[in-house]
Amino acid sequence: MKCDFCSEPATVHITDMSKGTHRVLHLCDGCAEQEKGGNLKAGSKIENIVKGIIAAFAGEMAGELAKLACPYCGTKFMEFRTKGRLGCPADYDVFDKGLMPLIERIHGSTVHRGKSPSRHASDSGPQAELIRLRRELRAAVDCEHYEDAARLRDLIRAKEGLHGPE
Amino acid sequence: MDLSELTGTSGEWLRGTGPESDIVISSRIRLARNLANFPFVSRASTDEKTQISDEVRAGIKETARTRPLSFVDLEVLPTLDRQFLMERQLISREQAGGDGNRGVAFAKEENISLMINEEDHLRMQFMRSGLALVETWDEANTVDDALEERLTFAFHPQLGYLTACPTNVGTGLRASVMLHLPALVITKQIEKVFRALHKINLAVRGLYGEGSQASGDFYQISNQVTLGKSEMKTIQDITAVVPQIIQYERQARQALLSEGRETLQDRVARSLGILRAARSISSEETMHHLSNVRLGINLGLIDGLEIPAVNEMFIHTQPAHLQKIEGRELDVPNRNVARATYLRNRLRDKSAEN
Numbered sequence: 001m002k003c004d005f006c007s008e009p010a011t012v013h014i015t016d017m018s019k020g021t022h023r024v025l026h027l028c029d030g031c032a033e034q035e036k037g038g039n040l041k042a043g044s045k046i047e048n049i050v051k052g053i054i055a056a057f058a059g060e061m062a063g064e065l066a067k068l069a070c071p072y073c074g075t076k077f078m079e080f081r082t083k084g085r086l087g088c089p090a091d092y093d094v095f096d097k098g099l100m101p102l103i104e105r106i107h108g109s110t111v112h113r114g115k116s117p118s119r120h121a122s123d124s125g126p127q128a129e130l131i132r133l134r135r136e137l138r139a140a141v142d143c144e145h146y147e148d149a150a151r152l153r154d155l156i157r158a159k160e161g162l163h164g165p166e
Numbered sequence: 167m168d169l170s171e172l173t174g175t176s177g178e179w180l181r182g183t184g185p186e187s188d189i190v191i192s193s194r195i196r197l198a199r200n201l202a203n204f205p206f207v208s209r210a211s212t213d214e215k216t217q218i219s220d221e222v223r224a225g226i227k228e229t230a231r232t233r234p235l236s237f238v239d240l241e242v243l244p245t246l247d248r249q250f251l252m253e254r255q256l257i258s259r260e261q262a263g264g265d266g267n268r269g270v271a272f273a274k275e276e277n278i279s280l281m282i283n284e285e286d287h288l289r290m291q292f293m294r295s296g297l298a299l300v301e302t303w304d305e306a307n308t309v310d311d312a313l314e315e316r317l318t319f320a321f322h323p324q325l326g327y328l329t330a331c332p333t334n335v336g337t338g339l340r341a342s343v344m345l346h347l348p349a350l351v352i353t354k355q356i357e358k359v360f361r362a363l364h365k366i367n368l369a370v371r372g373l374y375g376e377g378s379q380a381s382g383d384f385y386q387i388s389n390q391v392t393l394g395k396s397e398m399k400t401i402q403d404i405t406a407v408v409p410q411i412i413q414y415e416r417q418a419r420q421a422l423l424s425e426g427r428e429t430l431q432d433r434v435a436r437s438l439g440i441l442r443a444a445r446s447i448s449s450e451e452t453m454h455h456l457s458n459v460r461l462g463i464n465l466g467l468i469d470g471l472e473i474p475a476v477n478e479m480f481i482h483t484q485p486a487h488l489q490k491i492e493g494r495e496l497d498v499p500n501r502n503v504a505r506a507t508y509l510r511n512r513l514r515d516k517s518a519e520n
Contacts, residue, residue: 074209083208085206085209092325107335107394109395110325110393111394112337114327114339115307115310115337116321117319119315124320128203130203
């Protein structure tokens, strides 16, 4: 696909929903930069730029990632692609391949250089496990599998006692 | 708490003091945090949102013992009151509009507000009058450290603090300064400043943040990047650029004075005249004229009016504030009348004192 403004290949796709109209722009890097400048003048639409970048990067990976879902919260990569929001902390590892190029593009870096919590779990596994168990509990209740639900509830309580705050 | 009590006051960050406060209205630090053992808000069930809220509130209560915070449950709060809190910048537009279990805890000085179940589980906001990002960060960092004693935040060894949107991952920090730049707007140099800021990865937004129009010639400048830079470096990068913008604005003000003192005086006096005389006035027109009046006070073209009073009028003439002050719901035409009445009273009071 070519850029709407010049003949360069389009890499950024922006959906502009402002002013009550639905406008889709396909832009090359250079024109996207300028369009972004234009948006800043109006003081808005940064969200749309980000969504455009997400769509552009996630789009390339779609074949491989389309089927991928987080085993903990159940979010699918394609849902992130359309909504721009992740489902749980574990998604950052689960969708690693799709997210890293996007993060690099947004921040120009993939390494945190700020503060660290004085106290944090060295292994985030048990935390993510709780997210999965609560989701299974919800499903069990919805399907009226009350024995499973009771078992899951006890398991969650035990784990919350171990890893959650008092 | 009774929100109506707030209508007689304004937040500390509006008091118009602090370094460079004729141009820099306020400094703000926002930190995004999420509990490690829950899904992000948009994925959380009703039960989970309640659990998140309970856990975060318990953490806040424990750490804020020496500093009482008022908690407001936004799920049951009427729309008008939510808009009122948004106009005071105590909650974000997203949180005012959202649904489900969510709330805010804030200090009576309105310099701290802790939003629960916003886009992230916890969004902490710290504000000060004038250019004071470093001091504001120190305070934010202290509160964050204290909360981390009680709560386990989602943290990744490589990516830092994990957030619902990857645009905030890393420090979760948005540092911003709110600037009043009327002379750069009048002399049409403002876009040049925006382009320069954009090149160094800083964002420019209006008075009410993302997606809002820059009314009253107020502009918020903030960092876009949250990964790969420390909090201090992020703050220093913004703090370094602000004196330049201040200098441009001052130069533009001096140019306006030296090239056409009378034209500027006329502009300021007409604006004050309209605000003092109007019987019905829109929010947009009010912001425009208040901006001219604020500029006039700072250049010594108007006597008998103080900056904090004008700062307050910018907030008190917003739609929800007018309705809270009047004590009833008003449609647009009635709001315009109430706004004009409010302004006539305020401006008459102030000039009569002189």
